[in-house]
Amino acid sequence: MTTVYVPLDSVAVALDANAVAEQLSQAGATVIRNGSHGLAWLEPLIEVQHNDERIAYGPMTPETATGLIADGVLKHPLIDHPLCQGTIANHDFLQSQHRLVFDRIGQDSPLQIPDLADVHKALAMPPDALIQMIETSGLRGRGGAGFPAHIKWRTVRDTEAPRKYLVCNADEGDSGTFADRLLLEGDPFRLIEGMVIAGHATGSNHGVVYLRSEYPVAENIFKQALDIARENNLIGQNVLGSDFDFDLELFVGAGAYICGEETSLLESLEGRRGQIRIKPPVPAVSGLLSMPTLVHNVISFAAVPAIVRLGGETYRDLGVAPSTGTMSFQLAGNIKRGGLIEVPFGITLREMVEGYGQGTLSGRPFKTVQIGGPLGAYLSQQDLDARLTYESMTELGAGIGHGGLVVFDDTVDLAVQARYAFEFCELESCGKCTPCRIGSVRGKETMDQIISGRASSQEFNMINDLCEVMDRTSLCQMGGMTPIPVRSAMERFPEDFVQGTSA
Amino acid sequence: MTDDDVRTHVLPHQHMLGGPVRALHELTRVYGYIHTEHLPIVADVFNISVAEVRGIVSFYEDFKTHPPARTTIRVCQAEACQAVGSRELTHELEAAYHTKLGIRGNDVELEAVYCLGLCASGPAVQVNDQLIARASVAKLQATS
Numbered sequence: 155m156t157t158v159y160v161p162l163d164s165v166a167v168a169l170d171a172n173a174v175a176e177q178l179s180q181a182g183a184t185v186i187r188n189g190s191h192g193l194a195w196l197e198p199l200i201e202v203q204h205n206d207e208r209i210a211y212g213p214m215t216p217e218t219a220t221g222l223i224a225d226g227v228l229k230h231p232l233i234d235h236p237l238c239q240g241t242i243a244n245h246d247f248l249q250s251q252h253r254l255v256f257d258r259i260g261q262d263s264p265l266q267i268p269d270l271a272d273v274h275k276a277l278a279m280p281p282d283a284l285i286q287m288i289e290t291s292g293l294r295g296r297g298g299a300g301f302p303a304h305i306k307w308r309t310v311r312d313t314e315a316p317r318k319y320l321v322c323n324a325d326e327g328d329s330g331t332f333a334d335r336l337l338l339e340g341d342p343f344r345l346i347e348g349m350v351i352a353g354h355a356t357g358s359n360h361g362v363v364y365l366r367s368e369y370p371v372a373e374n375i376f377k378q379a380l381d382i383a384r385e386n387n388l389i390g391q392n393v394l395g396s397d398f399d400f401d402l403e404l405f406v407g408a409g410a411y412i413c414g415e416e417t418s419l420l421e422s423l424e425g426r427r428g429q430i431r432i433k434p435p436v437p438a439v440s441g442l443l444s445m446p447t448l449v450h451n452v453i454s455f456a457a458v459p460a461i462v463r464l465g466g467e468t469y470r471d472l473g474v475a476p477s478t479g480t481m482s483f484q485l486a487g488n489i490k491r492g493g494l495i496e497v498p499f500g501i502t503l504r505e506m507v508e509g510y511g512q513g514t515l516s517g518r519p520f521k522t523v524q525i526g527g528p529l530g531a532y533l534s535q536q537d538l539d540a541r542l543t544y545e546s547m548t549e550l551g552a553g554i555g556h557g558g559l560v561v562f563d564d565t566v567d568l569a570v571q572a573r574y575a576f577e578f579c580e581l582e583s584c585g586k587c588t589p590c591r592i593g594s595v596r597g598k599e600t601m602d603q604i605i606s607g608r609a610s611s612q613e614f615n616m617i618n619d620l621c622e623v624m625d626r627t628s629l630c631q632m633g634g635m636t637p638i639p640v641r642s643a644m645e646r647f648p649e650d651f652v653q654g655t656s657a
Numbered sequence: 658m659t660d661d662d663v664r665t666h667v668l669p670h671q672h673m674l675g676g677p678v679r680a681l682h683e684l685t686r687v688y689g690y691i692h693t694e695h696l697p698i699v700a701d702v703f704n705i706s707v708a709e710v711r712g713i714v715s716f717y718e719d720f721k722t723h724p725p726a727r728t729t730i731r732v733c734q735a736e737a738c739q740a741v742g743s744r745e746l747t748h749e750l751e752a753a754y755h756t757k758l759g760i761r762g763n764d765v766e767l768e769a770v771y772c773l774g775l776c777a778s779g780p781a782v783q784v785n786d787q788l789i790a791r792a793s794v795a796k797l798q799a800t801s
Contacts, residue, residue, distance in 0.1 A: 327772055
């Protein structure tokens with residue numbers, strides 16, 4: 155019987171992959187549901203195994219699947235078929251990537267327990283040596299803030315406490331980002347491995363993954379992965395025969411963007427409203443249930459096995475110091491070839507948008523790319539030669555955030571996007587501090603005036619004042635960073651913000 | 658559903674991390690939405706005030722205090738979907754189903770959602786439990 159791989163990833167499923175899988179199995183194929191390779195525009199991307207070769211076809215629909223089956227795709231490769239993509243690893247979109255976190259994704263069922271050599275190696279190392287290795291690697295948090303990981307690790311390790319926790323932030327709410335989802339759906343063990351290693355290094359025996367409820371496929375896969383990890387002693391007592399105990403549980407959020415902010419997430423994990431906490435104390439000193447807590451994004455934890463495997467120096471030598479290692483970028487929005495691109499830091503925005511992405515999906519001229527989610531900057535054509543590193547983005551008044559790039563064509567009105575930035579802040583503000591709670595509403599109302607063409611210089615001054623107050627006095631980054639999309643849009647696209655004459 | 662039934666669904670979460678949120682998820686799963694008369698039971702199990710439970714319910718988007726429509730269509734309103742026409746799609750859906758985003762209805766309800774993680778394949782929509790990428794009115798009407 156012929157084996158066919160059909161992704162179970164949300165994107166594939168949202169494009170009828172389940173129906174395609176059903177057709178193939180009725181036609182006599184052995185269907186394996188794998189993770190997505192991250193070439194979103196080709197989903198559902200199926201791979202048919204012939205001897206040692208896997209030949210990919212996509213994007214599939216139930217109709218094209220019927221055709222392929224009739225043409226004998228299960229018997230022999232159809233190299234000349236218009237949907238044939240050849241061997242997927244040879245695809246230019248993948249060949250030029252440097253995948254360390256996503257190296258296994260798509261190869262097999264996500265529930266296939268992998269080789270655990272990295273974990274064995276780490277468990278044999280003294281915790282201090284592991285933390286030193288993370289320091290050497292230069293790993294910085296991949297969730298958005300880019301804070302050096304080793305400082306958090308050492309703080310948790312060095313803080314005396316009866317219990318210590320690891321919390322994985324999988325509340326991936328930024329529009330344009332889906333790396334966490336891809337990994338949880340396609341290779342959940344990568345995260346579990348990273349958390350076990352981090353637990354050993356920091357002396358934490360309890361881990362929690364906080365997953366957003368908008369990701370039901372990821373929830374389903376990760377739950378099963380936890381059971382399999384337990385059966386294989388990757389978690390539980392005496393992990394892989396060592397003297398380290400580690401339990402890991404899943405917690406599903408309930409629809410609140412702000413819970414991606416670490417202190418809000420901890421409040422939510424304790425069963426309350428997800429209102430932010432005032433820092434200090436930082437979670438590494440006093441976090442979950444007031445215990446030292448290492449909070450990392452999914453990709454930060456998932457980068458750890460590769461660092462253990464390669465060594466801190468090799469990892470550090472990728473990228474452009476002090477932006478070291480690989481970053482999992484996500485190309486989204488109005489883009490011809492969207493998907494996951496894991497490459498060392500330092501690639502230019504142009505290589506992303508024009509190289510990997512090949513321009514807009516609509517075919518219209520590119521106008522702007524928003525980098526780093528709803529709190530990220532809108533950049534223009536002039537910025538495209540900038541390198542994607544933490545430092546060069548800071549120079550532009552932008553941030554890499556969680557690595558999401560959302561492309562817009564020339565039909566976008568940046569005044570409408572600036573209004574949306576305030577509106578989103580209004581919708582998702584936890585309400586604890588005034589600049590965020592009230593400033594967002596006033597900002598939205600004022601932008602309405604500007605959009606209507608009735609605004610005088612007073613409204614423009616109001617926006618500037620609001621941005622300054624929100625930036626300087628908000629308690630967390632929700633209110634504090636909302637001015638970034640607003641200001642970047644106004645600075646780079648002044649033609650979209652016109653002062654009226656009637657006022 | 659007697660009070661004891663409700664309590665049976667809440668109790669397993671009593672000593673768990675984030676118990677009240679987990680319990681409210683479970684009540685939503687079992688009863689379709691959060692019934693106001695269940696709040697004192699949750700409060701009692703977790704030894705917190707009814708006001709606090711109400712505060713949790715009102716904070717999170719997932720906890721509804723009214724019965725869901727027969728068909729709930731969640732339309733992503735976030736940037737990546739805006740870039741590929743989610744605003745236009747929303748208007749078209751409003752016209753097709755004679756409703757407005759965020760207005761409650763018994764039959765079809767359009768609800769805003771902010772990111773379903775299908776950002777490279779938008780606009781994204783979720784019809785009850787079913788995810789739909791590259792969504793259009795025609796595609797939705799063909800599936801539902």
